[in-house]
Amino acid sequence: MRVAFLGLGRMGVPMAAHVARAGHDLTVWNRSPGKAGPLVELGATEARSVASAVAGADVVVLMLFGPDAVRAVLPDVVAGAPGALVLDASTIGPDAAHEFARACHAGGLRYVDAPVAGTVAPATAGTLGVFLGGAPADVEQARALAVLWGDPDRVVHVGGVGSASALKLCVNQGLGVLAAGVGESLRLGRDLGLDRDLVLQVLSQSAYGWFLTQKRPMVESGDYSATTFSLDLMAKDLDLAVTSADSDLEVTRAALDHAKRALAAGHSGEDYAALTGHVADEGEAGSC
Ligand SMILES: NC(=O)c1ccc[n+]([C@@H]2O[C@H](COP(=O)([O-])OP(=O)(O)OC[C@H]3O[C@@H](n4cnc5c(N)ncnc54)[C@H](OP(=O)(O)O)[C@@H]3O)[C@@H](O)[C@H]2O)c1
The missing domain is CATH 1.10.1040.10 (N-(1-d-carboxylethyl)-l-norvaline Dehydrogenase; domain 2)
Structure with a gap:
């Protein structure tokens, strides 16, 4: 899979590392430069813009601070990755998840909210809980990545978009x-x-x-x-x-x-x- 991973904070770096180690074609981006070093060492490419990060991506993972941060990057994701699945692991709440799903669907992308339970140590160990909200086919594609940072027994399809964020x-x-x-x-x-x-x-x-x-x-x-x-x-x-x-x-x-x-x-x-x-x-x- 060609994966774009946006947001290299405390959680984003260890989660993206699992994607790189699994052998996916990974491009990473962070608002402030200088966070991608450990991922580049694992073979990831660092992009200088959201647009270049998501170009050609099958899946765009978001691991950002919250709804406002997602709002700041989503227009470039929608414009730059037609057909992609957006896997939003940020904690954003259900209303924002619905808003972001509508924006993605309007642009021909798919959207799954996929917030995680657990902190940096389980993110590093790949044992997070992961809640998935979206259409069954989209959730199945999201699950293939979620199990990289999540404990497969704790990766749960909760329901439609927004249910996982709830x-x-x-x-x-x-x-x-x-x-x-x-x-x-x-x-x-x-x-x-x-x-x-x-x-x-x-x-x-x-x-x-x-x-x-x-x-x-x-x-x-x-x-x-x-x-x-x-x-x-x-x-x-x-x-x-x-x-x-x-x-x-x-x-x-x-x-x-x-x-x-x-x-x-x-x-x-x-x-x-x-x-x-x-x-x-x-x-x-x-x-x-
Ligand atoms: N830490 C945990 O234990 C934990 C556990 C479960 C869930 N979560 C959730 O996971 C998400 C990430 O958590 P974290 O601990 O990794 O947070 P973090 O270390 O504070 O990282 C936040 C990320 O969001 C980016 N960001 C903030 N505002 C932005 C904006 N306007 N535009 C673009 N990027 C922006 C930051 O970029 P910069 O580097 O440029 O600031 C950084 O990459 C949050 O939604 C959090 O609630 C965290």
């Missing part, structure tokens, strides 16, 4: 609420005069165990710089969840408000576990 929002809504909730438990412990280390230790053995197994060192040290999933991505996903639902997701809205304050306090680009630390420390004398 499911992905449910996953990240939970993650964001969890991160904020741990922070509020820590704040409660502080207000009740408990030792923070003891609270963290006991919470690690509680319902919060899954999260703290991964993030406890960051929360203990207050150093969130070893980002795998950034707080600005989490804020984008909480916002997508709140704006996609017909009803008022009050808990999610509260988590989003916390995330926005954490971003304003300078945690943008840090790991989303900074949300936990920000909530835990907010209101403390001397905290921002």
Whole structure:
């Protein structure tokens, strides 16, 4: 397959590496140059523009920040890759997936939303969960690539276009609420005069165990710089969840408000576990 891969961020590079290793004819592009080195070493070609990246592609993979980033590149994809399948692995929410499918169909391309569950380590290992939304024939073509970065048992055809993006929002809504909730438990412990280390230790053995197994060192040290999933991505996903639902997701809205304050306090680009630390420390004398 001739594959164009657009978006070489934390997830895009390891995902595209699987495509190169599988022997496909791979061309990569990123808005900011200088990210393609490891992929070029694996045999990929680096393109200087979206148009040159997608020319002649059978499949165009998008792994971009969110809906606005996809909106920025899609016109050149539609104009430059007639007949191609667009496999959109970005987390964009269902409304944008429908919008992008319409744009692709109008230009004679096909579109599958294909967001992933898991982070940089499973992307590198090829064990991500992958949700696929689209027409059955398009999903089957998408699956051939998705299994390169996904665990074949966790590559799921959810339904029509947008359904995969809807499911992905449910996953990240939970993650964001969890991160904020741990922070509020820590704040409660502080207000009740408990030792923070003891609270963290006991919470690690509680319902919060899954999260703290991964993030406890960051929360203990207050150093969130070893980002795998950034707080600005989490804020984008909480916002997508709140704006996609017909009803008022009050808990999610509260988590989003916390995330926005954490971003304003300078945690943008840090790991989303900074949300936990920000909530835990907010209101403390001397905290921002
Ligand atoms: N990180 C995770 O653990 C994880 C897990 C599951 C799903 N996701 C989702 O996967 C997607 C990528 O995540 P990531 O962690 O790889 O993000 P990232 O490291 O922040 O990379 C974002 C990518 O989007 C590009 N981009 C941003 N705005 C753009 C624009 N206006 N036009 C063109 N390109 C633009 C960036 O280009 P530049 O390099 O030029 O900025 C970069 O290539 C996101 O939708 C995220 O929500 C992430």
